[in-house]
Structures are given as structure tokens and as C-alpha cells.
Amino acid sequence: xxxxxxxxxxxxxxxxxxxxxxxxxxxxxxxxxxxxxxxxxxxxxxxxxxxxxxxxxxxxxxxxxxxxxxxxxxxxxxxxxxxxxxxxxxxxxxxxxxxxxxxxxxxxxxxxxxxxxxxxxxxxxxxxxxxxxxxxxxxxxxxxxxxxxxxxxxxxxxxxxxxxxxxxxxxxxxxxxxxxxxxxxxxxxxxxxxxxxxxxxxxxxxxxxxxxxxxxxxxxxxxxxxxxxxxxxxxxxxxxxxxxxxxxxxxxxxxxxxxxxxxxxxxxxxxxxxxxxxxxxxxxxxxxxxxxxxxxxxxxxxxxxxxxxxxxxxxxxxxxxxxxxxxxxxxxxxxxxxxxxxxxxxxxxxxxxxxxxxxxxxxxxxxxxxxxxxxxxxxxxxxxxxxxxxxxxxxxxxxxxxxxxxxxxxxxxxxxxxxxxxxxxxxxxxxxxxxxxxxxxxxxxxxxxxxx
Numbered sequence: 001x002x003x004x005x006x007x008x009x010x011x012x013x014x015x016x017x018x019x020x021x022x023x024x025x026x027x028x029x030x031x032x033x034x035x036x037x038x039x040x041x042x043x044x045x046x047x048x049x050x051x052x053x054x055x056x057x058x059x060x061x062x063x064x065x066x067x068x069x070x071x072x073x074x075x076x077x078x079x080x081x082x083x084x085x086x087x088x089x090x091x092x093x094x095x096x097x098x099x100x101x102x103x104x105x106x107x108x109x110x111x112x113x114x115x116x117x118x119x120x121x122x123x124x125x126x127x128x129x130x131x132x133x134x135x136x137x138x139x140x141x142x143x144x145x146x147x148x149x150x151x152x153x154x155x156x157x158x159x160x161x162x163x164x165x166x167x168x169x170x171x172x173x174x175x176x177x178x179x180x181x182x183x184x185x186x187x188x189x190x191x192x193x194x195x196x197x198x199x200x201x202x203x204x205x206x207x208x209x210x211x212x213x214x215x216x217x218x219x220x221x222x223x224x225x226x227x228x229x230x231x232x233x234x235x236x237x238x239x240x241x242x243x244x245x246x247x248x249x250x251x252x253x254x255x256x257x258x259x260x261x262x263x264x265x266x267x268x269x270x271x272x273x274x275x276x277x278x279x280x281x282x283x284x285x286x287x288x289x290x291x292x293x294x295x296x297x298x299x300x301x302x303x304x305x306x307x308x309x310x311x312x313x314x315x316x317x318x319x320x321x322x323x324x325x326x327x328x329x330x331x332x333x334x335x336x337x338x339x340x341x342x343x344x345x346x347x348x349x350x351x352x353x354x355x356x357x358x359x360x361x362x363x364x365x366x367x368x369x370x371x372x373x374x375x376x377x378x379x380x381x382x383x384x385x386x387x388x389x390x391x392x393x394x395x396x397x398x399x400x401x402x403x404x405x406x407x408x409x410x411x412x413x414x415x416x417x418x419x420x421x422x423x424x425x426x427x428x429x430x431x432x433x434x435x436x437x438x439x440x441x442x443x444x445x446x447x448x449x450x451x452x
Contacts, residue, residue, distance in 0.1 A: 006249050007229040011136065012177030014253040015129045015163045016170075020121060023128060026260045028441070031127040034264050036413070036437045037094050038087050038106035040420035042068050044341070045089035047424060050197035054204065055082050065111040070427055071451045076111040077211045080161075083107035084204030088153075090341065091199070091323045092270035092420070096262055096404075097131075097138050097156070098145060098374045100203060104157035105130045105164050108207040112165050112214070113445035120440035120448060122168060128259060130164035130210075133180070135258035136250050137228070143240035144306050144375045146191055154189020154202035155238050159228075161210020162217075169214050181223030182213035184234040194272070195313050195321040263404030266413065269339040271322070274307040275329040276400035277380035282333035285384060285394050291334060293353060297385045299330050299361045306375035308365040315358055319344040330382070331357035341423050370398070427451050 045051055046068035055067070060082070063075030068086050084107040087093050093103040109126050134156045138145075145152050162183030166176040186209035189202035217223070228234045229246040236246060269279055278301045285291060303311075303326070313325040322328040322344055331354050332343045348354065370378045379396035386392070399406035408416075418430040426433070428451060436448055 007246070008181060008224075008226050009173065009177050010250040010253070011133055011163065011180050011228065012166075012175075013173040014250065015133065015166050015176040015180070016173040018125055018129050018167060018254060020125055022254055023125065024257060024260065027128055027257050028124050030259050030264055031124045031131070032437060032440060033266070033413070034094060034102040034127060035106055035123070035440060036417060036434065037264075037266055038102040039069065039433065039437060040417040041090060041092040041103075042083055042087040042107065043424035043426050044092065044420035045086040045200075045424065046070065048086070048089040050089050050200050051082060051086040053197070054085050054201070058082065064115040064117075066114060066449050068424075069433070069449055069451075074111075076115040077208050077215075079111040079114075080108045080211045081204045081208035083111065084207035085200045088200035088203035090270045090344075091272060092267055092341075094267065095265040095273045097134050097152070099134075099152035099156060101131055101134055101157070101160065102264065103203040104153060104161050104206045104210070107204070108161040108210040109164050109168065110445070110449065111207075112168050112211050114449060116168060116445075118168060118445055120443045120445065123445060124441060126164040126167040129167040130160035131259050132253055132257070133163040134160035135262065136253060137235065139258070140235060140245040141239055142243060145238065145240060146310055146375060147306060148238075148240035149191045150238055151189030151191055151194070151199070151202050154206055155187040157203060157206030158186045158188075158209035158213070159183040159234070161207050162213035163210075165210050165214035166217065169218055171214065171218055175217045177225060178221065178223045179214045179217035181225070181227035182216055182221065183210055184227045185223065186213065187234065187238065191310065194310065195316070195324045197320070265400070265404055266402040266408055266416070268400070268402045268408070268416070269329070270341055270344055271329055271339055272310060272324045273400070274303070274310050274375075275326055275339075276402070277376075277397040278303060278326060278382055279329050279333055279339050280401055281380065281382040281394040281397045282330050283337065285382060285392055286334055286337055289392055291384065293331075293334050293357050295386050295388070296334065296357070296360060297387045299334075300364050300383045300385070301326050301330065301361065302364045302366060302377070302381045302383070304369060304375060304377035305365040305367055306369075307377070307380075308363050311363075315355070316349055318346050319349055322349045325358070326363060327358040327361040328354070330361045341419075
């Protein structure tokens, strides 16, 4: 029984006791990359409708934090909320742990770090606290949360953000545990809302929840000491089959670093990550065989049943819906030879040639699951049948370009960052902001977000 009661408290102990001198440089490097990529997509998404609607409705009062590197002041909880929506609005943010960790952690940390005026070094520590707590919890479940209808970014993100903000506030183990439990009770996010404005709302709301959880805990707001592992607690409540590990202690936290083994997967395309391996395969075929839409009879995509379930939009009419459509991403790969911000617009999606080619794309789902990638098959593969009667079979793609095991180089990372800042009409030059975050440990938080 003691082990069962120890999990929530052990997470609080880890967060409270995480010191900078325990963190390996590789872990810090990956965290910096998470900040850089998230800042880029946050700026790119700041003018999107979900971001603007939320800002208009909240009407945040002036405060110590700022909105999406624009210089506009805001209170920290609202800044975390709005910036989190901006960071996920384009579905261009990084992927790991079956969700999108940076799109929750970075907005929460930036807002609270500005408010507290802490250092970039403290922000790195907070990011790793949140990432490792998320990794510890999701690693206890063998089932696929998406299969139950849960969006992991929403259900784990609020807990991870609470841990990160508890770290920033230097809460002790008891208060950190309360913050984590408060975060757990704010977990939410349904897959049924994928392809709508509510998906990025999950990320923003989780960032807001984390800020508030740590603040409330510090003020004396209590939560259960076993909210994570209790039979009616978080792990059991969100478990698809109830087979989750609630009993073992959190051993190895701060000793074995999940972030160095699992890393972050940086997106090359602003679409659901379930499409990325197939996009790589289709673009390779287009370039190798000079394929044209008029030459193609059908396109067949082999991917997992879990991925096929997530990619629910088979004939989308909007850019948002198209992000969750394998049919659209294949059509765009052929017609535009890319899947970028310029293609994921209502106008492009509704083009007659796009709609026509989407109708010739079929999905061949399988259950050949990859133990290394939750929900994914061993590899995704594209086959093109031509009107001439011949077929072209693409290579099986196991690691998408940008995956931690097939990473982008520095040039590609900066190229994405620069394109995102251009798309968002940034108030700060890309070279200047990128350089700031590559040395963020030596900068105070408020210097990182300044306009000059």
C-alpha cells in the first residue's frame, strides 16, 4: 500500500529536488530545441483565428508577461493560455510522449518566468521537470490513449505544466505534489475535436492550468496526496483498459533521463504527425518518378489502424480539417510537391484538382504495431497505381524526417524558424531571436522576450 501512496509524492520530490548540476548537457540541448521550435510556431500561429478569438474573449489585463513576442502585456495565466493556443494553432509544433509537450510547457514556462523574472537556466530546469513527469506517467500505460478518445496533450499537459511551474516557483516537495494533483484534476481533451479550433485550445488550456495549479498550491490550496495513483485517480481514470501501472514507485527520475532516450520530433509539415511518414514517402516518389496527378489512377497508403482512426477527415473542405486527412496530404504532396503553410488553407484545400485527387487516395490499415512508436505501424508505405497499368511501390518509412532518430540539421531547424516568423509577421528578426534562445541559459526571461 505504501508504494501506491508514494507516486504522487515522489513526483513532487523529483520536481522540488531537481537541481541544474544533475542535468546532462544533452538534456539541456534538447530542451533548448523545444523552446526554439515552439517559439517559432507560436509566432506563426499568433494571427490564426483561434488565437485571436481567445484573446478577444479573455481581454487579458496588462501584467508581467507578454503575448507571442509582440510586446503586448498580459497577466501570466492568460498569456500561457493564449500563447499555448497560438503554438498549437497550426499543428506545426514538436511531438513526443504521444502528444505535443513543448506547446504546453513552453507557453506556461515563458509566462511564469517573465512574471517571476527568473533566468533562462531556470526555464530549462522547469522544462525538464515537466517533460520527465509526463514521460513517467505515460510510460505506465501500454494502451493507446487516442483509442479511447483522449488527446494526450490535454490530459498529460496540465500535469506536466504544473510540475514545470512548481519548479519555477521553487515549491517544496509537498507543495509540488499539490500542484501536480491540481493539474491532474484539470486534465481534458477529446479527439473528437481534432480538426477544429478546440484542438489547440487543449494545449493552451493545459498551459493555463499548470500556471494556476502552481500558484494555488503555493497559496495553500490543497489536493489529494494520491491523486495520480488512487483507484479513482488520474492514471486509472484515463486508462483505455484499466491495465495501467499505478503501484510501482517512480524510480530513476533524475537519474535516467527520458528526454535523452525519447527526444523531441520536430515537424517538417504543419499537419498531424500521423501523416508525416507517408508524406515523406509520397514526396520521394514524386521527385524520383516525376509523377503528375493526371498520371495517377490511385494512391494507397499503408499505416496503422490507430493512425487511420486519428486521420478521420477523408474529404476535408478547410485547412484545419485537412491537417487530419491522409487523403489531403497525399494530394498536396503530388500537386504542390510539399505540404506547407501555404497549402493548408481553405482556398487550396477546396481547389477542384485537390478534391479530385483526394478521392483517389485509399487507406490500407494494419495492426503491425511498432513497439518503439506508440500507435504507429513498423513502417508506413505508399503505393501509386498509374493509369498506364503499372504500380510504383515506395520505400517503407520508419522514421519521419525530423524524428529524433532522423533529425533535422541546424540549417533546416533555422529555416523552419525563419519561415514561421515570416508567416507570423514577427516583430523581432529571426536571426536575433534564434541566437537568443541558443544561449538562453545566460539570459533572464524578460530579455528573451524583449522586442529590441
